[in-house]
Amino acid sequence: MMRLLARLSPIVVLLAVWEGAALLHLVKPFLLPAPHVVAGRIWKDVISGQFEMNAALTLYRALIGFAMACLIGVPAGILIASDRFVRWFAEPLVSVGFPMPKIAFLPVFMLWFGVYDVSKIVMVCFAAVFAVVAAAEAGTRGVDKFMLWSARAMGAGRYQLFREVILPAAMPQFLTGMQIALPVSLITAVAAEMLMGGAGLGGAMLAAGNYADSPGVFSGIVQTSVVGLVAVAGMTALRRRLLRWHPEFNPR
Numbered sequence: 280m281m282r283l284l285a286r287l288s289p290i291v292v293l294l295a296v297w298e299g300a301a302l303l304h305l306v307k308p309f310l311l312p313a314p315h316v317v318a319g320r321i322w323k324d325v326i327s328g329q330f331e332m333n334a335a336l337t338l339y340r341a342l343i344g345f346a347m348a349c350l351i352g353v354p355a356g357i358l359i360a361s362d363r364f365v366r367w368f369a370e371p372l373v374s375v376g377f378p379m380p381k382i383a384f385l386p387v388f389m390l391w392f393g394v395y396d397v398s399k400i401v402m403v404c405f406a407a408v409f410a411v412v413a414a415a416e417a418g419t420r421g422v423d424k425f426m427l428w429s430a431r432a433m434g435a436g437r438y439q440l441f442r443e444v445i446l447p448a449a450m451p452q453f454l455t456g457m458q459i460a461l462p463v464s465l466i467t468a469v470a471a472e473m474l475m476g477g478a479g480l481g482g483a484m485l486a487a488g489n490y491a492d493s494p495g496v497f498s499g500i501v502q503t504s505v506v507g508l509v510a511v512a513g514m515t516a517l518r519r520r521l522l523r524w525h526p527e528f529n530p531r
Contacts, residue, residue: 341468344403356415407460414456418449
């Protein structure tokens with residue numbers, strides 16, 4: 280309980296300072312509505328079902344795009360690490376694409392796939408896949424060579440070598456890439472919704488901003504943060520479950 284309180288204390292202090300600034304009128308309510316006003320708006324959205332609908336749509340787009348990025352990125356990273364020709368061809372593309380502002384491609388995807396869910400999901404996948412590819416490549420290349428040599432000496436075939444040596448040894452790095460890609464997926468989904476409009480957390484914030492609804496914008500920010508926190512916590516729990524055999528969670 281004390282550890283939990285210590286972790287929550289910065290948020291409590293921030294809310295207290297925010298509420299005090301609003302009550303003392305240090306900032307105009309239009310620019311910074313009080314936390315209790317934002318909380319009231321969130322509660323209204325929850326009661327009306329608006330929050331649940333928007334959160335479900337945003338998570339649907341983010342998670343589908345994230346799953347596509349994992350299904351593409353992990354095999355691609357393994358292939359880049361395993362094949363010299365593929366590495367020669369793909370590494371420059373990954374190096375250029377990783378730091379690129381992917382959201383700049385949204386107009387292109389809108390032209391190619393329309394203005395509905397497909398373009399948003401493809402945008403999420405494109406934004407998240409580079410982190411997965413880089414982590415999968417690094418994890419595969421980082422497998423101990425002595426483990427590979429020993430397995431080959433004991434007669435392990437390519438499939439058995441991958442399943443019983445490479446995959447378990449590189450799994451922590453794979454999951455690290457996924458843990459990076461998941462928040463990127465959520466951020467990209469919200470950004471795409473804000474740019475394209477429509478339903479979703481980003482679309483709701485865009486609509487609130489168009490109508491100068493300051494509490495609606497701030498409630499959208501808080502709602503997005505809560506959804507992101509839950510998604511990241513779920514990914515952390517999945518990592519803990521998949522790596523329960525690993526020294527990361529079993530130091531002894």
